[in-house]
Amino acid sequence: MQRWSRAHYRLTCWLNVLRVVRTIGVLAPRRRHPTHSCGARLRGAGVMRRFGLLLLSGLLAAGCAPPAEQAPPEEGPASDATATTTEEVLVDAGPAPERAAFFGDLHVHTAYSYDAFVFGTRADPDAAHEFAKGNPIEHPAGFTMQLDTPLDFHGVSDHANYLGMLPAMLDPEQPAYNHPAADTVRTAKTATERRGIFRALQPYVRYMEDADPSVAEHLDMNVVRSAWSEIVASANRHDDPGTYTAFIAYEYTSAGAGGIYNNLHRNVVFRGSDAPAAPFSRLDSFNPEDLWDVMDAWRADGIDSLAIPHNMNGSGGRMFELTYFDRETPIDAAYVDQRARNETTVEITQTKGTSETHPALSPNDEWAGFEIMPYRVSTSILSEPEGSYVRNALHRGLEIAEGGLANPYKFGFIGSSDTHTAAGAFNEETYWDAAGLSQVSPDRRGSVPVLPDSEEAAGDTVDDGSGRQYRLVTATTHGASGLAGVWAEANTRASLFDAMRRRETFATSGPRIRVRFFGGEGLAGLHRGAPQLVATASRRGGPWGGALPAPPAPPPTFLAWAARDPLAAPLQRMQIVKGWLAEGATGEIVYDVACSDGLTVDPETHRCPPNGATVDFATCAISADVGASELQVVWTDPDFNPAQPAFYYVRVLENPTCRWSTWDALRAGVAPRQDFAAAIQERAWSSPVWYTGAAEADPES
Numbered sequence: 001m002q003r004w005s006r007a008h009y010r011l012t013c014w015l016n017v018l019r020v021v022r023t024i025g026v027l028a029p030r031r032r033h034p035t036h037s038c039g040a041r042l043r044g045a046g047v048m049r050r051f052g053l054l055l056l057s058g059l060l061a062a063g064c065a066p067p068a069e070q071a072p073p074e075e076g077p078a079s080d081a082t083a084t085t086t087e088e089v090l091v092d093a094g095p096a097p098e099r100a101a102f103f104g105d106l107h108v109h110t111a112y113s114y115d116a117f118v119f120g121t122r123a124d125p126d127a128a129h130e131f132a133k134g135n136p137i138e139h140p141a142g143f144t145m146q147l148d149t150p151l152d153f154h155g156v157s158d159h160a161n162y163l164g165m166l167p168a169m170l171d172p173e174q175p176a177y178n179h180p181a182a183d184t185v186r187t188a189k190t191a192t193e194r195r196g197i198f199r200a201l202q203p204y205v206r207y208m209e210d211a212d213p214s215v216a217e218h219l220d221m222n223v224v225r226s227a228w229s230e231i232v233a234s235a236n237r238h239d240d241p242g243t244y245t246a247f248i249a250y251e252y253t254s255a256g257a258g259g260i261y262n263n264l265h266r267n268v269v270f271r272g273s274d275a276p277a278a279p280f281s282r283l284d285s286f287n288p289e290d291l292w293d294v295m296d297a298w299r300a301d302g303i304d305s306l307a308i309p310h311n312m313n314g315s316g317g318r319m320f321e322l323t324y325f326d327r328e329t330p331i332d333a334a335y336v337d338q339r340a341r342n343e344t345t346v347e348i349t350q351t352k353g354t355s356e357t358h359p360a361l362s363p364n365d366e367w368a369g370f371e372i373m374p375y376r377v378s379t380s381i382l383s384e385p386e387g388s389y390v391r392n393a394l395h396r397g398l399e400i401a402e403g404g405l406a407n408p409y410k411f412g413f414i415g416s417s418d419t420h421t422a423a424g425a426f427n428e429e430t431y432w433d434a435a436g437l438s439q440v441s442p443d444r445r446g447s448v449p450v451l452p453d454s455e456e457a458a459g460d461t462v463d464d465g466s467g468r469q470y471r472l473v474t475a476t477t478h479g480a481s482g483l484a485g486v487w488a489e490a491n492t493r494a495s496l497f498d499a500m501r502r503r504e505t506f507a508t509s510g511p512r513i514r515v516r517f518f519g520g521e522g523l524a525g526l527h528r529g530a531p532q533l534v535a536t537a538s539r540r541g542g543p544w545g546g547a548l549p550a551p552p553a554p555p556p557t558f559l560a561w562a563a564r565d566p567l568a569a570p571l572q573r574m575q576i577v578k579g580w581l582a583e584g585a586t587g588e589i590v591y592d593v594a595c596s597d598g599l600t601v602d603p604e605t606h607r608c609p610p611n612g613a614t615v616d617f618a619t620c621a622i623s624a625d626v627g628a629s630e631l632q633v634v635w636t637d638p639d640f641n642p643a644q645p646a647f648y649y650v651r652v653l654e655n656p657t658c659r660w661s662t663w664d665a666l667r668a669g670v671a672p673r674q675d676f677a678a679a680i681q682e683r684a685w686s687s688p689v690w691y692t693g694a695a696e697a698d699p700e701s
Helices: 006-024 053-062 086-092 114-118 125-132 182-187 191-205 213-218 221-238 288-300 333-342 390-402 493-501 533-540 660-668
Strands: 100-108 153-156 245-252 266-270 305-309 345-350 412-415 461-463 469-471 483-488 505-508 514-520 557-563 571-582 585-595 630-636 646-654 683-686 689-691
Touching: 100 125, 100 245, 100 266, 100 345, 114 191, 125 153, 125 221, 153 221, 182 191, 221 245, 245 493, 266 288, 288 305, 288 333, 305 333, 305 493, 345 390, 345 505, 390 571, 390 585, 390 646, 483 493, 483 514, 505 514, 514 533, 514 646, 514 683, 514 689, 533 557, 557 571, 557 646, 571 630, 585 630
Parallel strands: 100 153, 153 245, 305 345, 345 412, 412 505
Antiparallel strands: 100 483, 245 266, 266 305, 412 483, 461 469, 483 505, 505 683, 514 557, 557 630, 571 585, 571 646, 646 683, 646 689
């Protein structure tokens, strides 16, 4: 066993590049980066200019190139029957790829968000973009935050409600200096005092429609518009087409009327450089349907945008309902059309939990419990799983379509961070949580025991079963997640946005795993290793986000492909998750479809045998000799029923690695907390492919 050293991968990466350069005699220019002279993970059109197919193919084989359509394995042949060898990938390369994989984060909060400011964050939108481009910025606690590899795209999405108001409370020249909560904001020093800021702000940022209407007088819209204009200007300054895409964005933060904390949050992302004069916020309406009305109006004026729901897990069952917001009126064609027009993508994973599915909803899925955050957001109240998770919503979409409407829950998947430090923490080993000073240390976030007489020990604590006391906080369910992946023609606003609209996206829990998924009857004759396999699949079958042909087509065939992050653990298995509707009842099954290390799927259980990957919890070292660099399979559904509408998506799992809480314990010299999972399996998800079973109308195909 050995520790997967980043320095080792950087060295390996450069040796591979030099090996290609020596062969072909050409050196490709790369993006300069002040602290990564080796360019450990060169990605996307913004990282490397293409100097010919030969160079590109060589770099792909070396595992250091931008993620092309035929996406590379690590150097050297894979040892298993389901992992494509380097030679196969080079044969498959064909013409220059039409689309590449780009990674980004569309959920980032800076000091302009009231809660991030309370957490101690003082970084502005410019600092957030600098971090995304690979430059160091400072955490509120004073340490440096920096990515190993820059992101390709990014969106600062500060809360629209009370946008910029807290920084203004520190400025004696601003009317906000005299806000009723301003003294509390200015004087808070300790964690307890910072929590007091939230209590002081609640009447103004949470319950505007239910409280004394006079509280609206304390919101200075001049401050809001000024902060918004700075966010827009920052994005337009940093946007560098082909190199780095900076989206204009913000968060619409509805939690439902009445202060019941049912999370209905959306990030609104704009396609171009123009934006409205001010964002539409929860202080305008708690009802997301009103947001969609405003987005439609913006679009009519030439300002296109998409709303991306997140933290469905904390919605109390309200994110994916079967009624209008009033919870009485059944959804109809107008609702379906409007939601599908404005929401084509959901954020399936982020720091406050993964919203794929829940063990209560998917009891036969052994991996359903991954990083579950079971509470309504910002509370310790348990959230209702039904209506709060993506797979359940996909089932509901089939039911709605069966009832004669189009499917409003036909969406693609992305991940993002929801960081409140202006900097996403995507790595378990270096995790810094997302809540600034609130959860900055392991004892505050509940991963190591509290010290007697400490501020943390004075609060509520819990015994993990060993007699040790830990701080009782919901932050223990948070994680180092996630990232958005997009397959697009270029690293530009228009190209990436259009890919999100057509749902050609994927999500990861943090590592830069690449995944693609195609389905269609035209794939039946393909086999692994066929020349130009991915390009052929792209022509013959539809990529994720689309629909398969209706009967009398033969059983659909799928091409699924994934490549590991060379700075993370190898891949263990690839799965296809299927859900269907039969005579009014929903069903689901998880098929393992590709195994690492020459292992084969058991046809009865549909599971790969264990590949022997282990974790040494004394060091967090992982097995060095098992796992795949790439997994690829051509698969036909063995249980296909042409009468049953269905959805399919890919899930790819890495070998086990230490969770952030285990890393915290290791550095503190204590045993990992017993009531936590010591290891997790990082993963990626493709967007779904749908089989409608009949000619269903798609409002946004």
